[in-house]
Structures are given as structure tokens and as C-alpha cells.
Amino acid sequence: MTLVTAEMSISLDGYFAGPRSDETDWTKSPEALGFFRITRWVVNAQSWRERMGYAGGEQSVNSDLAAELTARNGAYVMGRRMADGGEGPWGEEPPFHGPVFVVTHRERETRHCQGGTSFTYVTDGLESAIAQAREAANGKNVLISGGGTTVQQAIAAGQVDELVLHIAPVLLGEGQRLLDNLGVSTGHGRELTPERVVHTQDVTHLVYRVGKAASLFLDDRGSGDGEA
Amino acid sequence: MTLVTAEMSISLDGYFAGPRSDETDWTKSPEALGFFRITRWVVNAQSWRERMGYAGGEQSVNSDLAAELTARNGAYVMGRRMADGGEGPWGEEPPFHGPVFVVTHRERETRHCQGGTSFTYVTDGLESAIAQAREAANGKNVLISGGGTTVQQAIAAGQVDELVLHIAPVLLGEGQRLLDNLGVSTGHGRELTPERVVHTQDVTHLVYRVGKAASLFLDDRGSGDGEA
Numbered sequence: 001m002t003l004v005t006a007e008m009s010i011s012l013d014g015y016f017a018g019p020r021s022d023e024t025d026w027t028k029s030p031e032a033l034g035f036f037r038i039t040r041w042v043v044n045a046q047s048w049r050e051r052m053g054y055a056g057g058e059q060s061v062n063s064d065l066a067a068e069l070t071a072r073n074g075a076y077v078m079g080r081r082m083a084d085g086g087e088g089p090w091g092e093e094p095p096f097h098g099p100v101f102v103v104t105h106r107e108r109e110t111r112h113c114q115g116g117t118s119f120t121y122v123t124d125g126l127e128s129a130i131a132q133a134r135e136a137a138n139g140k141n142v143l144i145s146g147g148g149t150t151v152q153q154a155i156a157a158g159q160v161d162e163l164v165l166h167i168a169p170v171l172l173g174e175g176q177r178l179l180d181n182l183g184v185s186t187g188h189g190r191e192l193t194p195e196r197v198v199h200t201q202d203v204t205h206l207v208y209r210v211g212k213a214a215s216l217f218l219d220d221r222g223s224g225d226g227e228a
Numbered sequence: 229m230t231l232v233t234a235e236m237s238i239s240l241d242g243y244f245a246g247p248r249s250d251e252t253d254w255t256k257s258p259e260a261l262g263f264f265r266i267t268r269w270v271v272n273a274q275s276w277r278e279r280m281g282y283a284g285g286e287q288s289v290n291s292d293l294a295a296e297l298t299a300r301n302g303a304y305v306m307g308r309r310m311a312d313g314g315e316g317p318w319g320e321e322p323p324f325h326g327p328v329f330v331v332t333h334r335e336r337e338t339r340h341c342q343g344g345t346s347f348t349y350v351t352d353g354l355e356s357a358i359a360q361a362r363e364a365a366n367g368k369n370v371l372i373s374g375g376g377t378t379v380q381q382a383i384a385a386g387q388v389d390e391l392v393l394h395i396a397p398v399l400l401g402e403g404q405r406l407l408d409n410l411g412v413s414t415g416h417g418r419e420l421t422p423e424r425v426v427h428t429q430d431v432t433h434l435v436y437r438v439g440k441a442a443s444l445f446l447d448d449r450g451s452g453d454g455e456a
Contacts, residue, residue, distance in 0.1 A: 012393075012420060012436070013407035014242050018444075019414070027451055030414050033444040036451075037417055043450035054449070089451055155399070165240075169420035169436060171383070173412025179241035184401025186247070186258050189265055192240060192397035194432055199425040204434065208240070208397060216246075216261040221282070222271035223255055223264075223317055 002137050004130060006144040006151045007069065007164040008178050009038045009203070015175030016148045026085075034175045038168045041203040042066055051095045061200050069164065073098065074140025075133035077126070079150035080104040083119065093117070099136040101129040103150060126150065130159050148178050155190075156183030160210050163192070167204040188213050230365050232358060234372040234379045235297065235392040236406050237266045237431070243403030244376045254313075262403045266396045269431040270294055279323045289428050297392065301326065302368025303361035305354070307378035308332040311347065321345070327364040329357040331378060354378065358387050376406050383418075384411030388438050391420065395432040416441050 010016050011034070018034030026032050042048045046057030047067035057063065076096055083102040086094065093115040094100075100119050108121040122129040133142040141162075144154045154160050165178075184190055191214060196207040238244050239262070246262030254260050270276045274285030275295035285291065304324055311330040314322065321343040322328075328347050336349040350357040361370040369390075372382045382388050393406075412418055419442060424435040 011417070012434075013410065014405075027446065027448045030444075032448070032451075033415055033446060034417075036447040036449075037444050039450055040447055043447070052450075167434075169422050171407060171410055171412055171418040171420065173410045173416070173418070174414060177242075179399065182241065182399055182401045184399055186402060187261055188401070189239070189262075190399040190401070192399065194397050194427065194429060197425055197427040197432060199422065201422060204422055204425060206240075206395075206432065216258075216265050218255060218261060219264040219268055219271070220255045220260070221264075222267055222280075223260075 002074070002134055002139060002141060003161040004134070004142045004144065004154070004159055005072075005162040005164060006154060006160045007166070008146060008148065008151055009042065009166040009168060010178050011038050011168050011170050011172045011175070013171045013173065014177045014179055015172045016146075016178045018172065018175040020176055031175070034172050037170055037172070041166065041168060041200075044202070053091070053093065053095070061198065062202060062205075065198055065205055072141045073143040074137030076100040076143050076145045077129045077133050077150070077154070078102055078145040079147050080106070082145065082147040082150070094119075099133065100145075101133045101136075103129045126153050127157060127159060130154065148176055149181075151178060152181045155210070156181065158212070162195075163208045163210050165206045165208075167206065169203070184213055187216055189216050190214075230302070230362050230367060230369060231300075231389040232362070232370045232372065232382070232387055233300075233390040233392060234382060234388045235394070236374060236376065236379055237270065237394040237396060238406050239266050239396050239398050239400045239403070241399045241401065242405045242407055243400045244374075244406045246400065246403045248404055259403070262400050265398055265400070269394065269396060269428075272430070281319070281321065281323070289426065290430060290433075293426055293433055300369045301371040302365030304328040304371050304373050305357045305361050305378070305382070306330055306373040307375050308334070310373065310375040310378070322347075327361065328373075329361045329364075331357045354381050355385060355387060358382065376404055377409075379406060380409045383438070384409065386440070390423075391436045391438050393434045393436075395434065397431070412441055415444055417444050418442075 018030040021029035021031040045063035049057035094117040096117040111119040191211040192208040198205040246258040249257035249259040273291035277285035322345040324345040419439040420436040426433040
């Protein structure tokens with residue numbers, strides 16, 4: 001069964017990158033400093049490096065997990081900024097090897113790349129992109145690849161079945177928070193079911209199933225009124 | 229060796245309570261709704277209920293862990309709002325059974341309660357309270373009990389050796405975030421060492437050693453420039 005899954009690396013204080021920057025050389029900005037610290041574990045992983053066409057890397061629990069999670073994906077959804085940002089670095093053979101649906105306001109022809117990656121530009125919104133990706137995934141999962149705001153919008157729209165967080169052991173103190181703007185209204189919560197935890201020295205991986213938003217109830221047994 | 233440890237229950241999106249409320253009946257506010265959802269795991273724990281003087285509760289991994297963590301503590305530091313808020317519910321035998329140092333602006337005589345709990349009111353700041361608690365802990369740990377802003381201030385002051393987070397599997401969408409105002413300056417991060425993870429269906433416990441704030445470095449091997 002196809003799951004829509006979102007997967008992001010964040011710091012323990014919840015940031016997926018440093019403060020947003022519009023510098024021309026992004027890699028010199030605090031945004032990039034934070035981003036590269038948080039994603040270091042995957043950049044070190046042999047499986048990820050191989051998929052990106054980079055040499056080296058560590059054979060490790062982290063590398064195995066990255067490979068396992070990636071193997072589940074049949075199609076991808078991403079935001080326009082991420083797709084644009086990747087267009088240079090990903091080169092002629094982007095690391096997706098499957099259909100990618102880019103949420104954008106700008107019409108553009110589908111781009112077919114080497115290695116089986118295609119980029120389809122979807123101008124009628126995130127939910128349409130997810131629906132198209134579900135069709136294309138052929139029973140495998142749809143990964144909301146990012147960036148952070150696209151993940152937020154997908155969670156807020158109730159479209160994410162599974163949330164995978166890779167928690168890097170660092171406090172950044174500032175930056176762009178992943179779990180903001182989630183569309184949960186006051187007095188409600190969106191309940192999750194913890195499915196799996198993988199713990200290493202470099203990162204803690206948390207896998208949750210995402211439930212529906214539901215009213216919080218007054219469970220004041222801890223307030224002293226619940227005394228038996 | 230005495231460690232200064234901070235321990236809080238938070239939602240996956242980082243909140244220790246709902247939005248701050250000044251309602252007279254706090255338990256009816258969204259702040260309390262969030263707080264009681266997040267702390268439900270410990271209110272269900274037999275060891276915690278016993279310490280609070282409440283009947284019932286579950287014998288569980290969570291209960292054992294709560295007991296184990298509590299047994300390490302020789303003295304406590306807390307903020308004024310938490311101490312005031314507890315004064316009613318904790319009754320004549322508060323659940324600390326040791327010296328508590330309350331950071332406040334208001335001078336007040338030390339209060340000695342039944343069961344070995346004392347409240348000493350410290351008017352010359354958090355670091356002084358922590359120093360006094362270290363003396364009083366007799367080789368055991370000093371627990372920064374809360375509330376959230378006191379934990380933040382202690383982390384920002386570089387006074388916390390160990391951070392224990394109990395992550396409740398819920399997205400609240402709004403509230404008071406624990407890991408804010410940490411005094412980390414732009415381009416820096418405070419590195420942590422993951423020490424332990426305990427995973428249950430109700431909560432995920434993460435234990436970190438807290439390191440020094442250090443400059444982030446440009447690790448752009450994942451940007452395409454690091455191609456080998």
C-alpha cells in the first residue's frame with residue numbers, strides 16, 4: 001500500500017536549516033552552515049553518497065537505514081525552491097531514479113533526465129502533486145522530499161501518513177523550524193504512533209505514523225485533583 | 229560526580245505546554261490541555277504516582293525509568309512560577325524529599341516541609357541557585373525541574389550537563405517551546421552527545437550530554453562541490 005511519507009533531518013531544537021538566506025552564494029550563509037551540520041550524518045553515509053554519485057562514505061547503521069528508506073519510494077513530491085536549488089548540483093542524472101512532482105506556480109514541460117528521474121511541474125497545488133505521485137508510485141511510497149515548508153503544508157493538509165525525523169544531536173538556537181505552521185487549531189493535537197527508533201552516536205531516527213487531529217481532553221490527574 | 233541535569237516532557241513539535249495562560253482556573257486553559265497531554269506518560273506511571281501520593285498507575289518501562297532518573301537527584305532548582313503553582317497541589321509533603329532552590333525576586337524564609345523537602349528562595353540569580361544546589365546535592369545530581377524558561381536560562385548559561393527529553397507522540401501546533409532562547413549565536417551550535425534512547429508506545433526518552441557552543445564549519449560535501 002502506498003504511504004505518503006515525509007522525511008527530514010532536523011536539529012534537536014527542531015531546525016532543518018539555519019535562518020533563511022537569499023545570499024547569492026548560499027553555501028556561505030548561516031542557512032547552509034546549519035543545513036550541512038544537520039545533514040552531516042547522511043552525507044557521511046555510503047549509500048547516500050553512492051546514490052548521489054559521490055565516492056567514499058561510511059558503511060554504517062545510518063547508511064543501511066538511508067538505503068532501506070529510499071528503496072521504499074516510488075515517486076517524489078517537492079517544492080519549487082528545492083527543485084530549483086538542486087537543478088545544478090544534481091546534474092544530468094539526478095538521484096531520484098523515478099518520477100518527481102514539483103509544486104510550482106510556473107508552467108514548464110516535464111523534464112526527463114538520465115537514470116529514470118523525471119520532473120513534472122504541477123501548477124494546481126500540493127494535493128494535486130501528491131495525487132499524481134500516488135498514481136505514479138506504482139504501489140510504492142510517495143516521499144515528500146522537502147523543503148521544510150512543503151512538508152509543513154502536507155502535514156497541515158492531512159496528507160502525510162508517516163513522518164520520519166532524523167534528529168542531529170545539536171542545538172542551533174535559530175533557523176527554520178520544520179514543525180511549525182502545522183494547521184492544528186487551539187485545543188487540538190495531531191496524535192502520532194511511534195513505530196520505530198534507531199539510535200546512533202551521529203543521529204537518532206524516529207519513525208511515526210501520523211493520525212488525525214483530535215480535541216485534547218482535560219486529563220488533570222496530575223494536578224492534584226486526581227488524587228485517589 | 230554531580231551532574232546538573234534538566235528534564236522535560238515535550239511534544240514532538242517541541243512544546244512543554246499549550247500557549248501561556250493567565251486564567252484563574254489554569255486547568256481549563258489551552259495551556260493545561262497541552263501540558264496534561266504531554267505529561268500523560270508520567271501521570272500514568274506507578275512510580276511517579278506513588279511519589280506524588282496518588283494511588284494506581286502502570287508498572288511499565290516508563291515507570292521504571294522515571295524512578296531511576298528521580299533516584300539520581302540530590303537537590304532541585306526551579307523557577308518561581310512553578311514553585312508557586314505547586315504550593316497548593318504538592319500539599320504538606322511535596323514530592324521532592326530533598327532541598328529545592330527556587331529562583332525568585334522575592335525574599336522569603338526557607339520552608340521546611342514533611343518528608344525532607346525544603347524550599348530555599350534564592351534572590352541572586354539562577355547560577356547562584358545552581359551553585360547552592362550543587363553543594364546540597366551531596367554528590368548526587370542537581371535537577372533543573374522547570375519550568376521551561378528556567379531550563380532555557382540554565383542551558384543558555386552553559387550550566388546544564390545533561391538534557392533529558394521525554395517526547396510525547398503528538399503535534400500540538402502551538403504553545404510554549406522548550407528549546408528556544410538558548411543563547412546560541414548565529415553560525416554556532418551547541419553539540420550534544422546522545423547517551424541513551426528508551427522507546428515506548430507512549431513516549432520516547434532521549435538522554436544527551438550537553439557540550440560547549442562551537443562554531444559551525446562549512447561542511448559542503450553534500451552540495452555537489454564535495455564530489456570526489
